[in-house]
Each structure stands twice: as structure tokens, then as C-alpha cells.
Amino acid sequence: MKRALMGSLSAIALTAMTTGVMADGHSGPIKIGVLATLEGTYTVLGEDGVRGLNTALIGAGNKAGGREIELIIQSTDTSPDSALRGARKLVEQDGVEIVIGPLSGSEGIAIRDYSKTAPGVTFINGASGAMETTYVTPSDNFFRFNTDGAQWSVGLGDYVFNEKGWETVATVGEDYSFVYTQIFGFAKDFCEAGGEITERLWVPLGTKDFGSIIAALPDDVDAIYLGLGGGDAVNFLNQYQQAGGDANLIGGTIMVDGTVLSSEGNAKQALIGTPSSGPQADTWDNENWQTFVKSYQDAFPPDQRFPSPSLLATTYYNATSAMLQCMDDVGGDLTDGQANFRNCLTNLELEAPTGTITLDENRQAVASNFVSEVVELEDGTLANAMISKVDNVSQTLGLEKAAFDAMGLPSRENPECKTSY
Amino acid sequence: MRRYANAHPIWTGIIAIAVVILLWLIFAVWPPGLVDVIGRKKVFLSALFNGITLGGLYFLVASGFTLIFGLMRNVNLAHGTLYLLGGYVGFHAANITGYWLLAFPVAFVVVGICGVLLQVLVFRRMEGEDLRQTLVTIGISIVMADLMLWGFGGDFINISPPSWLSGPVETFFVTAERRNGDLVYLKYPVVRIVIFVAAVVLGVAMWLALNKTRIGMMIRAGVDDRDMLSATGARIQIVFVGVFAFGAGLAGIAGVVGGTFQSIAPGEDIRFLLASLVVVIVGGMGSIPGAALGALLIGLAEQFGSVYFPTYAVVLTFLIMVVVLAFRPQGLLGQSG
Numbered sequence: 102m103k104r105a106l107m108g109s110l111s112a113i114a115l116t117a118m119t120t121g122v123m124a125d126g127h128s129g130p131i132k133i134g135v136l137a138t139l140e141g142t143y144t145v146l147g148e149d150g151v152r153g154l155n156t157a158l159i160g161a162g163n164k165a166g167g168r169e170i171e172l173i174i175q176s177t178d179t180s181p182d183s184a185l186r187g188a189r190k191l192v193e194q195d196g197v198e199i200v201i202g203p204l205s206g207s208e209g210i211a212i213r214d215y216s217k218t219a220p221g222v223t224f225i226n227g228a229s230g231a232m233e234t235t236y237v238t239p240s241d242n243f244f245r246f247n248t249d250g251a252q253w254s255v256g257l258g259d260y261v262f263n264e265k266g267w268e269t270v271a272t273v274g275e276d277y278s279f280v281y282t283q284i285f286g287f288a289k290d291f292c293e294a295g296g297e298i299t300e301r302l303w304v305p306l307g308t309k310d311f312g313s314i315i316a317a318l319p320d321d322v323d324a325i326y327l328g329l330g331g332g333d334a335v336n337f338l339n340q341y342q343q344a345g346g347d348a349n350l351i352g353g354t355i356m357v358d359g360t361v362l363s364s365e366g367n368a369k370q371a372l373i374g375t376p377s378s379g380p381q382a383d384t385w386d387n388e389n390w391q392t393f394v395k396s397y398q399d400a401f402p403p404d405q406r407f408p409s410p411s412l413l414a415t416t417y418y419n420a421t422s423a424m425l426q427c428m429d430d431v432g433g434d435l436t437d438g439q440a441n442f443r444n445c446l447t448n449l450e451l452e453a454p455t456g457t458i459t460l461d462e463n464r465q466a467v468a469s470n471f472v473s474e475v476v477e478l479e480d481g482t483l484a485n486a487m488i489s490k491v492d493n494v495s496q497t498l499g500l501e502k503a504a505f506d507a508m509g510l511p512s513r514e515n516p517e518c519k520t521s522y
Numbered sequence: 523m524r525r526y527a528n529a530h531p532i533w534t535g536i537i538a539i540a541v542v543i544l545l546w547l548i549f550a551v552w553p554p555g556l557v558d559v560i561g562r563k564k565v566f567l568s569a570l571f572n573g574i575t576l577g578g579l580y581f582l583v584a585s586g587f588t589l590i591f592g593l594m595r596n597v598n599l600a601h602g603t604l605y606l607l608g609g610y611v612g613f614h615a616a617n618i619t620g621y622w623l624l625a626f627p628v629a630f631v632v633v634g635i636c637g638v639l640l641q642v643l644v645f646r647r648m649e650g651e652d653l654r655q656t657l658v659t660i661g662i663s664i665v666m667a668d669l670m671l672w673g674f675g676g677d678f679i680n681i682s683p684p685s686w687l688s689g690p691v692e693t694f695f696v697t698a699e700r701r702n703g704d705l706v707y708l709k710y711p712v713v714r715i716v717i718f719v720a721a722v723v724l725g726v727a728m729w730l731a732l733n734k735t736r737i738g739m740m741i742r743a744g745v746d747d748r749d750m751l752s753a754t755g756a757r758i759q760i761v762f763v764g765v766f767a768f769g770a771g772l773a774g775i776a777g778v779v780g781g782t783f784q785s786i787a788p789g790e791d792i793r794f795l796l797a798s799l800v801v802v803i804v805g806g807m808g809s810i811p812g813a814a815l816g817a818l819l820i821g822l823a824e825q826f827g828s829v830y831f832p833t834y835a836v837v838l839t840f841l842i843m844v845v846v847l848a849f850r851p852q853g854l855l856g857q858s859g
Contacts, residue, residue: 139676140788140789141789142789144676144787144788144789145676145677145678148676178789276832276833302832303832303833304828304832305828305832305835305836308828309784309785309793310572310576310784310824310825310828312568312569312571312572312575312576312711312714312825313565313568313569313572313573313825313826313828313829314828314829315568316564316565316567316568316569316572316829317561317565317568317829331678332678332785332787335678335680335785336678336784336785339680339783339784339785340711340783340784342688342689343688343689343690343711343712343713343714343783344690344709344710344711345689345690345709345711364677364678364680365677365678365679365680366679366680366681366682366785367682368680
């Protein structure tokens with residue numbers, strides 16, 4: 102009896118499996134995997150990324166190219182191996198056809214490498230912003246609709262040097278690829294304008310006690326650049342305030358993002374007036390942007406979201422929108438190794454809330470960048486007020502490829518501070 | 523101390539010289555040559571004091587852990603969970619009442635009750651079964667972590683200290699001399715000083731309670747030989763419950779402290795479980811002075827590492843653990859056997 106039961110169960114399992122395989126690539130529900138940092142230092146960032154993704158899916162009625170979307174969300178913790186494990190699970194166990202994510206810089210590099218071993222699946226980056234991900238040995242099936250950390254820094258160095266008059270800067274950053282890339286972009290701008298970076302301090306991602314780092318900050322500089330994010334940023338600000346710090350601050354992109362500006366406690370007040378840059382500015386009066394903010398706010402009750410979408414929500418939203426548009430374009434057809442779908446992504450001109458986004462030959466975004474400053478709004482919340490916008494920022498930051506390659510790849514000490522590159 | 527000096531004259535000499543050098547480093551105005559080699563004095567002093575205050579926090583968490591282990595041989599891998607729960611409870615207590623100080627008793631009592639429940643419902647049922655206890659407490663910590671994520675959210679929570687505690691205070695330690703002869707004094711966050719003093723007071727009180735009171739005597743007797751103690755008529759189960767509640771309550775208080783000068787978020791439970799494991803392995807399982815010494819070493823290693831060799835800061839902690847395990851497997855102040 103037991104054996105018969107087991108037999109019929111396996112038969113059912115087998116049929117379920119074969120129908121699952123049959124559904125692939127033609128019709129029926131489409132499985133989409135999501136990688137987001139829902140654990141560790143960047144938990145809040147990952148959560149808002151998923152909200153951005155859901156905002157896009159709600160807008161599309163949870164259908165892509167006429168096919169119902171079956172979403173599988175996989176948590177990571179900013180470490181490359183957690184992203185790799187997550188991607189393997191999504192692709193090999195759940196059998197997803199498209200992966201959206203990951204969120205953090207070094208995860209992106211790991212997923213680019215993994216995507217080469219899974220040519221049947223299309224990977225659309227969520228928010229990760231290390232330069233190498235698309236610039237060094239790019240992968241054919243890895244697409245990135247967000248600009249990278251260096252592109253996010255465009256315009257900031259020039260602004261703080263010429264408008265704020267800050268000529269010497271020391272940097273503090275988390276010790277990993279994304280922050281290297283951010284300071285790479287900042288240094289190019291700032292040093293070209295005539296500024297000098299006197300010292301670069303690095304802390305491990307996930308540092309809780311910044312007491313000694315704060316004491317080690319030099320007193321004789323005009324401003325301090327902070328390349329921290331999530332919990333690290335909140336901890337730093339909290340302890341910075343306790344230590345009575347009062348230097349001018351310059352924010353890295355996720356240092357002054359909604360994820361930090363909405364945190365509990367009053368540590369974030371130290372950020373008011375801090376200039377920063379990134380792929381969005383919260384107070385931009387553009388119609389598309391305001392529509393997106395509205396649909397984000399409508400999609401979730403006020404206590405389960407930020408007052409306005411963080412850049413993680415926006416980048417995941419953009420990645421999902423690109424996927425939805427191209428799925429509609431090919432009518433949900435992912436046969437032939439997803440050739441039509443990928444072709445569409447490559448040539449897509451995405452009308453995103455943050456302006457038009459196109460891809461270069463490495464499938465890396467070329468888009469607008471915003472310089473902003475933290476202000477307190479009337480309702481007491483903090484937001485990034487728009488200062489200026491730079492259009493068509495390419496991954497080589499406006500340099501010829503040869504000149505850009507001569508700068509080398511972002512690292513702790515690279516690039517040197519020079520007046521021309 | 524004299525006995526130690528007679529038995530190990532060379533070691534005593536080395537220790538004395540180290541102490542003198544340390545005192546000189548702390549109080550003297552550094553000559554420029556030294557500043558060129560190891561950086562400004564302000565950085566060194568801050569790292570030293572931050573290491574000590576961080577050690578204070580680690581001590582609060584680890585002393586409960588080591589007390590529970592020492593007396594009951596319970597490996598409570600849900601100890602980090604108690605820390606995190608204390609932080610959340612303290613945050614809401616401070617928010618609702620508006621008094622930061624009130625967060626401490628509330629966290630102590632609530633988390634202490636959780637400790638009692640753990641002891642009565644879980645550990646008493648599997649006394650002496652190490653493996654089962656370990657697995658069950660890992661399970662509990664995972665379930666609780668998810669429940670807390672559900673109940674309190676995934677945000678970074680920061681308990682704001684009252685205004686008289688925020689900001690820095692000028693200490694009497696000289697960090698540098700200006701060209702005109704003025705001395706520059708070290709500024710240090712008040713909240714960290716208060717936390718350190720509280721940890722010292724608590725540590726001394728615990729040592730006194732263990733060594734000078736009747737209950738302490740019972741606990742120490744229980745650590746040495748549980749069966750003999752119960753044979754003498756001591757109501758050992760009540761002692762167990764009391765110690766567990768106290769150890770858990772300490773973890774709860776540590777959660778409030780951690781939430782005040784760092785932050786509370788999902789994942790902190792694992793970090794502090796790991797920290798207290800390292801601390802008690804270095805210091806010696808079951809020893810309160812050992813926990814203090816281990817916490818101090820780990821705190822200093824983390825802070826000096828973060829300033830002087832940031833790349834290897836994380837490794838340093840575990841290096842200390844490896845060295846201790848290699849040369850003194852019972853821990854620095856642990857008893858062998």
C-alpha cells in the first residue's frame with residue numbers, strides 16, 4: 102500500500118515537473134527571481150528595492166507579455182557568496198528565466214561571473230554599482246539599467262569645490278568595490294577642479310563602532326566625504342554626534358539616501374545641508390518623477406514605506422520596467438535562448454522616472470545624474486533637494502576609452518588626485 | 523602578587539616595563555618623532571578608550587553567557603537573541619515613557635522573564651544533553667529572529683540618550699601641544715564614559731556578590747560540583763532559574779547599551795553571540811574575571827585594528843582566539859579540567 106502511494110506520488114511529481122518544463126519559454130506563468138539584501142547591514146536598502154520592484158509589477162497588473170508573473174525573492178547579505186548561493190538556488194532549483202538583482206557592489210561582480218555559466222537566463226541588475234561589473238569582462242546576458250558608482254559621483258566634486266569652496270577633503274568609506282567606484286568618480290571630478298584628497302580611510306562593511314575612526318579623522322581639512330550606507334551610515338552619524346563632530350560633510354550616494362534620511366533617532370540631523378549626488382533627486386519637479394513617487398506612495402501604506410522612494414526603489418523599479426516593456430515587446434516569448442528579449446533590452450530607450458536610460462556596448466546604462474543637498478521639508482522629514490542635473494553620463498565619465506583605461510580600476514588608492522586625466 | 527613576582531621575575535619585569543610604557547604613552551606629550559611613526563596621540567588615546575568601552579559592552583553580554591555556562595553547563599546559543607530583544611524592548615520603553623533610564627529596568631525584567639521561560643521550558647527538560655541544547659537554542663534563535671523582524675521591522679533603531687549624555691566632554695588627557703604652548707585636551711563622548719563606568723560597577727558588584735554572599739557561595743559551589751551541592755539540601759533548581767534570569771537580564775541591559783551607542787537591527791543577535799563566544803573562549807568558560815579580561819582584549823583588538831591595520835582588523839579578533847586555544851585551551855583565566 103505504502104509503495105503504491107509512493108509510486109503515485111512520484112508519478113504526480115514527475116507530471117508536475119514535465120508540465121513545468123513545457124510551460125518554459127512559450128506561455129503560462131513566467132518565473133522571475135529577485136536578489137535583494139534582506140539581511141545584514143543593507144536590510145533596509147533591500148526592502149525598499151523590493152518595494153520599487155513591486156511598484157512596477159502593480160503598475161503592470163502582475164503580467165509580463167501576457168503571462169502571469171511568479172515572483173521568487175531570494176535574500177542576500179551583501180557578500181558575493183550569498184549572492185552566488187541565492188542565484189544558484191533561483192536558477193538551478195526554482196528554474197527562473199529572468200533574475201532581477203543584485204543590490205550591492207561586490208555581489209554584482211559575482212553575479213556577472215555566474216551569469217556566464219547560466220546562458221539560458223537573463224540577468225538584469227538591481228542596484229549594484231561597482232564599475233568592474235560591466236566594464237571588465239562583461240557578460241552577454243547581464244544587463245545594467247542603473248549607472249555605476251562613479252557615474253553617480255559626476256558633478257559633485259565640481260560643485261563642492263566651486264560652489265562650496267571646499268579645497269581639501271578626507272574620505273571615509275566602506276572597504277569594497279562600490280565605494281571604491283564612488284570615490285573614483287568623486288576624485289576625478291574634484292581633483293580636476295583643483296581640489297586635493299589628503300587621506301582615504303577604509304572601514305569594513307558592517308562596522309558598528311566608529312569611535313576610533315572618528316578620532317582619526319583629520320582636523321585640518323575643509324570637508325569629510327562619507328562613503329557609507331545603511332546601518333553603517335546610521336552608526337557613524339550617531340557616534341559622530343556623540344563625539345561632537347562638526348566638520349562639513351559630503352555624502353556618498355547611499356549615505357544621504359532615503360534609507361538613512363528616514364532612520365529612527367536624531368543622528369540623521371547631522372546631515373542637513375550635506376551635498377551629495379546620485380541617479381535621482383527627491384524634490385525634482387519633473388512630471389514622470391512625480392508620477393513615480395505617487396505610485397510608490399499609493400502602492401504601500403505610509404508606515405510600510407519611506408516618504409518618497411529611495412534610489413534602491415528607483416533602480417529596481419527601472420530594472421523591472423525594462424523587463425516588462427521588453428516582455429510585452431516580444432509577446433512573452435522567451436524561446437531561442439531569449440534572443441528576441443535580449444535584443445529588445447539591448448536597444449531599449451527606457452523612459453524612466455529619472456530620465457531616459459540607454460545601454461552602451463557593455464549593456465551598461467548611460468543616463469542622467471543629479472547633484473543634490475539634504476534639506477528638512479515642512480513635515481519634518483529630510484529629503485535630497487535638487488541642485489543640478491548632468492545628462493548622458495557614460496561609464497567612461499566623458500573620457501576617451503584609452504584615457505579612461507589609463508586611470509586604472511577603482512581601488513583603495515586609485516585614482517591618484519591629479520588635475521587632468 | 524609578591525608570590526607571582528618571586529616565581530616569575532622575568533615576566534614581572536616585562537609586565538612592569540609594559541605598564542610604564544603604556545602610562546607614558548597615555549600621559550606624556552608625544553615627541554614629533556613618535557607622531558611620525560605611529561600617528562597622532564589623539565588617535566591612539568581614542569582607540570585605547572574606545573577599546574575599553576567596547577570591552578565594557580562585550581563584558582555585559584558575555585558575563586551572562588559565561589555565568590549560565592559556568593553554573594549549568596548550558597550552551598545557550600540564543601544569548602544573542604536575548605541581547606537583541608533587550609534592545610527592542612528598551613527602545614520602545616524609552617520611547618513610550620520618555621525616560622532613557624527606564625529602558626534598563628524594563629529590558630532587564632522582560633528579558634529576564636524570557637530567560638526564566640527558557641530555563642524552565644527548555645533547559646530543564648534536557649539537562650546534561652549538550653547537543654540537544656545546542657540545536658534547540660539555535661532553532662529558538664532563528665525563530666525568534668524572524669518573529670522580531672516581523673514585530674519590530676528591519677530598520678536600524680537607535681536609542682537616543684537624554685541631552686545631558688549626548689555630546690563630548692573635555693578630559694584631562696593631553697593629546698598635543700600647540701605652538702604657543704597651550705595644551706590640547708582629549709574630547710570624549712560622555713555616553714561612552716557612562717557606559718564604561720556602569721560596566722565596571724556591575725562587574726565589581728557581580729564579583730562581590732559571587733565571592734562575599736551566601737547566594738554567591740551557592741553558585742560557586744554549584745559551578746564546582748552540582749551534585750554535591752544538591753545533596754547538601756540546597757534548592758538547586760531555584761538557584762538555576764535565578765542565575766538564568768540574571769544572565770538573560772544582563773544581556774537585555776547590554777541590548778539597551780548597544781542600541782544607545784551603536785544601533786539595533788536584525789543580525790545583531792548573531793554578531794553578539796559570536797562576540798560573546800569569542801570573549802568566553804579567550805577569557806575562560808565560566809569565569810567572570812575571565813570574561814572581563816577577554817572582553818577587554820577583544821574590544822581593544824577591534825579598535826586598534828580598525829585604526830592601525832584596517833584590512834586585517836577582523837582577522838585580529840580570531841587570531842587572538844586561535845593563539846589562546848593553541849597555548850591555553852582552557853582560556854586565559856579558566857580552570858583546566
